[in-house]
Amino acid sequence: MKRKTFEEDACPVARSLEAVGDTWSVLIVRQAFAGDRRFGEFEKSLGIAKNILTDRLRKLVALGVLEQVPIEGSAHHEYALTGKGRGLYLVLMAIRQWGEGCGGPADYTLVDRRDRKPVRPLAFHAHDGRELGADDMELVPTAEVGKVRRARSTAG
Amino acid sequence: MKRKTFEEDACPVARSLEAVGDTWSVLIVRQAFAGDRRFGEFEKSLGIAKNILTDRLRKLVALGVLEQVPIEGSAHHEYALTGKGRGLYLVLMAIRQWGEGCGGPADYTLVDRRDRKPVRPLAFHAHDGRELGADDMELVPTAEVGKVRRARSTAG
Numbered sequence: 550m551k552r553k554t555f556e557e558d559a560c561p562v563a564r565s566l567e568a569v570g571d572t573w574s575v576l577i578v579r580q581a582f583a584g585d586r587r588f589g590e591f592e593k594s595l596g597i598a599k600n601i602l603t604d605r606l607r608k609l610v611a612l613g614v615l616e617q618v619p620i621e622g623s624a625h626h627e628y629a630l631t632g633k634g635r636g637l638y639l640v641l642m643a644i645r646q647w648g649e650g651c652g653g654p655a656d657y658t659l660v661d662r663r664d665r666k667p668v669r670p671l672a673f674h675a676h677d678g679r680e681l682g683a684d685d686m687e688l689v690p691t692a693e694v695g696k697v698r699r700a701r702s703t704a705g
Numbered sequence: 706m707k708r709k710t711f712e713e714d715a716c717p718v719a720r721s722l723e724a725v726g727d728t729w730s731v732l733i734v735r736q737a738f739a740g741d742r743r744f745g746e747f748e749k750s751l752g753i754a755k756n757i758l759t760d761r762l763r764k765l766v767a768l769g770v771l772e773q774v775p776i777e778g779s780a781h782h783e784y785a786l787t788g789k790g791r792g793l794y795l796v797l798m799a800i801r802q803w804g805e806g807c808g809g810p811a812d813y814t815l816v817d818r819r820d821r822k823p824v825r826p827l828a829f830h831a832h833d834g835r836e837l838g839a840d841d842m843e844l845v846p847t848a849e850v851g852k853v854r855r856a857r858s859t860a861g
Contacts, residue, residue, distance in 0.1 A: 572727070582839070636803050638839035639827060643799035647792050657844040661831045667850060668842055669830045671795060675817045676825060683738070683794035686824055688813040694823060 573597060573605050575644070578614065578630070578637050586618075586627040609634075643671055729753060729761050731800070734770065734786070734793050742774075742783040765790075799827055 576595055585591050592602055606628060609615040614634040617626040630637075642659060659668045673681040732751055741747050748758055762784060765771040770790040773782040786793075798815060815824045829837040 635839055636806055639829070640796070640799045640803050642829070643796045643827070647796050650792055656847055658847045658850045659829075659842050660845050660850060661835075661837060662841055662843050664831070665845075665851065666832045668837060669832060671799070671827055671829070673795070673798070673815075673827070674825045675819070676822045679817075681817060681824060683791055685818055686815050687818050689816050689821075691812055691814045694814045694816060695821065 571605070573601060574609060575641070577602070577605055577609060578634065579641055581615065581628065581630050581634065582638060582641065586629060587620075587625075588627075591628075639671070646671055727761070729757060730765060731797070733758070733761055733765060734790065735797055737771065737784065737786050737790065738794060738797065742785060743776075743781075744783075747784075795827070802827055 573595070576597075577591055580591055580594050583594070585594055588602065588606070591597065591606070592599065595602070597605075606615065610617060610628070613631055614637065615628045616631050618629045619626050645659075660666060661668055673683075673686060675681055675685075729751075732753075733747055736747055736750050739750070741750055744758065744762070747753065747762070748755065751758070753761075762771065766773060766784070769787055770793065771784045772787050774785050775782050816822060817824055829839075829842060831837055831841075
């Protein structure tokens with residue numbers, strides 16, 4: 550199925566979605582965090598068709614999210630998260646948090662391994678630590694950051 | 706195209722992906738945050754085919770992410786983010802941050818409207834404010850939170 554590609558899109562959201570904008574790809578990454586490494590493990594835990602899994606694993610390797618690791622004493626390999634792939638943990642948890650905030654059950658809670666207390670919900674913070682909502686923020690061209698705007702009051 | 710649905714999945718990540726696990730859906734939400742409200746605005750800013758846009762808008766309304774708002778003095782309507790939809794801002798910014806961390810250009814920066822200084826990168830924090838990495842945390846059954854585990858050392 551041919552479709553528009555966003556790999557060269559100027560927006561980092563669009564570019565990232567090229568990697569994670571597919572339900573199966575995200576669920577494969579979720580399972581990699583849960584400890585799945587072998588083809589058969591992903592297949593079993595996700596109930597995914599072999600051809601789709603093959604395709605998505607190839608794509609995630611090409612994108613640098615997963616890497617193939619040889620299995621000692623075997624001609625086969627398994628899949629491990631790369632550093633780039635591990636960076637997706639925050640994205641997964643942001644998606645999870647949104648799902649829970651919408652009234653879904655929170656069967657699992659993210660805890661700090663050290664004291665086993667719940668981790669704070671993800672939130673935006675200003676440079677001085679104030680918590681910010683979506684309406685308190687704005688995306689501006691990086692070149693303009695820190696410059697005072699003349700045409701617009703900053704009082705809100 | 707028939708495919709497995711995750712609406713009833715126990716995992717909130719899988720359930721949320723039913724809403725946002727599609728590149729076009731996420732980009733429509735991104736454009737809604739950028740101010741697009743009318744069918745023609747989404748069509749123009751995304752270069753998306755009318756039939757796909759119609760399908761995704763219907764789905765986002767059914768999922769409670771967008772709502773239809775009548776346009777005064779017209780038989781048409783436009784689309785506005787609901788409260789649930791506005792909650793996706795953090796997900797979008799988490800995806801953006803991941804994209805930027807992977808070496809993509811950061812043409813735009815998220816700033817605090819009040820002082821126009823950059824917002825802190827999204828990060829995990831323990832209850833006492835310590836910043837946590839993916840390896841410092843664990844998803845545990847909610848019923849077990851706060852209980853001391855016997856079989857496992859918490860020293861790491």
